[in-house]
Amino acid sequence: PQRFEPEATAGDVATQLATRFDARHYRLDLRRAPMLQLVHARDEAQDRWVAILLFHHMALDHTALEVVQHEMQAHLMGEAAQLAEAVPYRNYVAQARLGMSEQEHEVFFRQMLGEIEEPTLPFGLAQVQGDGRGIEEVTVAVDDAVGRGLRSQARRLGVSAASLIHLAWARVMALACGQEHVVFGTVLMGRMQGGDGADRALGMFINTLPICVSVGEQSVDEAVKATHARLTGMLAHEHASLALAQRCSGVAAPTPLFSALLNYRHSATQVTEALLSAWSGMQMLSSEERTNYPLTMNVDDLGDGFSLTALVESRIGAQRICDYLQVALRSLFEALEQAPQTPVQSLPVLPQAERRQLLETWNASSATYPHDALIHGQVEACAAARPDALAVRFEDRSLTYGELNARANQVAHHLLSLGIRPDDRVAICVERGLDMIVGLLGILKSGAGYVPLDPAYPAERLAFMLQDSAPVAVLTQAATRQCLADVTVPVIDLDRAEWPEASLGNPQVAGLDSSHLAYVI
Incomplete structure (x- = not known):
């Protein structure tokens, strides 16, 4: 002390x-x-x-x-x-080393993760080696009726309540990262295969391993059973290393395979007279945990009910994540009880208040805009009325409406000089930044429709898109030019192009209106 x-x-x-x-x-x-x-x-x-x-x-x-x-x-x-004699930690070490071989672990994780090529990074959180700073912690109780309902449905299906919790968490993760097959870390006790007395020993037992859960078109009944089968299968591999498991996926290190954890733990405490007597005069004021992961959900199984504790980067919000899981748990219970054939991908996650904010509050506007106004025409009007107003900002660079309009005009005049006409297609392969906005607006001003080519796409996909869309020109930058091979149409490098002074004025394209390709796609 x-x-x-x-x-x-x-x-x-x-x-x-x-x-x-x-x-x-x-x-x-x-x-x-x-x-x-x-x-x-x-x-x-x-x-x-x-x-x-x-x-x-x-x-x-x-x-x-x-x-x-x-x-x-x-x-x-x-x-x-x-008290029983203390159990040496070395017993567990020996049990783990003499257990299942690395080859057996590898077979299991390759079967589960072999086709996973994209990491599961909810909200774009990718830093899994943080120091705990900026982590917000919130604890909430799961609604009693929902908790009882989940246990009832678990008994009906012959699975553990943990399986339902894992599926609900997977649904939250699927919406947070836009993927159907999600991977997150699940915390295993490490004591199931730890040998005699492992439940009484002190030391490092817990192990975090990836679990892949599919949140797609299958029914909630089928998804619960599949999740349960995967969890029970992992118990035999609770001593495998996380590094081995990640190597079995298509996500190459140092990119993390996942950045979110679920820790389901049994925390029921039986209150007895002896317990009350022993701790009389003492009380727990508070407790806190810290983790290097940016998003962790601890679920305490209290025997009767459940408690959720979220540890999340404050910019995301711990209460927000608890609310998401609460809604997912309720919707999963209601679907299992009333419509077990409901596709798991249709389970709601957003609380009513946030859904109302997204669909109604933030969409409320007293302004009225003409239905047939062209985008570039509105930019031109802003440039004429407020040329010095900020139009677009990226990192430490920005453009006013006057500057944005002038640069887009240069692109448009050059395209028109190449013979571009309304309903032609112009491809654009640039990195995110000011040039992307200039290029898109310039294409629209010429009357063409733009074909976005992401430089991060595989070369084969870019080649197919170019062939399939048959653009009459391509906008690039010096950094993205090498992404496009064997291009036979004019290529305009936005970094190196030299525009004539006369190209600063707004172009006039006869007959261009909101019925053309650029405005109906």
Whole structure:
């Protein structure tokens, strides 16, 4: 134990203690034992002692913490002599090393992940080696009726409640990253194959491994059973390494295979007279966890109900993620109960308040716009009325409406000089930035329809799109020119083109209106 001396003028002692040892800036030294540290302080103002228990997962996981609490309780009740002998961690190490071979692990994960070529990065969160800063934590209880309903449906289908939770989380992940086959980390206890006494040992047992769940056209009944089969199959591989599992996918390191975790844990506590007596006069003030992953959902199975704790980057919002999972759990329960053939991909996730905000509040506008106004015509009007107003910004560069319109005019006049006419097609293969907006607007001003070619596409796909769309010209940049091979139509390099001074004025294309190709696609 370590004594902490609070400052008499710095306010509440418990707050001082929590602030001083906040995991956002305080770290246990992993090079030195122990990985468990108790810091205590005297709170004279409230006539009490306060303490904070710091530990790393290398020493304790959720189960091990319960073991420590049980041993503390035994000492408090004078029953320490009845405690079983401590189980050495080396027993578990031997069991894990003598268990299933790497080849067997590899067969399992290749079968599950072999066709996964795109990482699952919800909300674009890709940093999986963070330091816990900026992580927001929120805990909410699952509605009791939904919790009971989920357990009832799990019994009907002969699966675990954890399988339903995993499927609901997969549905949230699918919408957060726009994928049908999602991969996220699931935290395994590591004690199922740990040998005798593994449930009483301290040390690093938990293991995070990827699970792939399909959230597509299959019915919710079928999806629950498939998820359950995958989870039960993983139990035999709970000691496999994450590095091995990632190598079995089509996502090459250092790109992470996933950036979100689901930690389902059994946290039911039986309150007895002995328990109340042992801890009389003591209370838990708060608890916090930190992780290097940017999005973690802890689901505590409390025996009767469930509790959700989200640890999420604050710009996304922990409460928001809890709300998503709450809606997904309710919609999954209702579908299983009332319409088990419902496609899992149709399960709602957005709360009503956010759905209303997206569809109604943010779409509410008192402004009226002409239905047949052309986009480039509206830009030209803004350029005439407010030439110095900011039109577009990318990173540290920007263009006013006057500058944007003038540069787009140069592109349009050049295209018109090549013989471009309304309903022709012009391909554009540029990186995201100001030139992309200039190029798109210039194409529209010429009357043509644009064919977007993403430089990140495989060469074969770009070649097919060029052949299939048959553009009469292609806009590129120096950085993207090499993406286009064997192009037989004029190629305009936006980085190197030299435009005549006369091309700054608005082009006039006879007969161009909202019925042409560029405005109906």
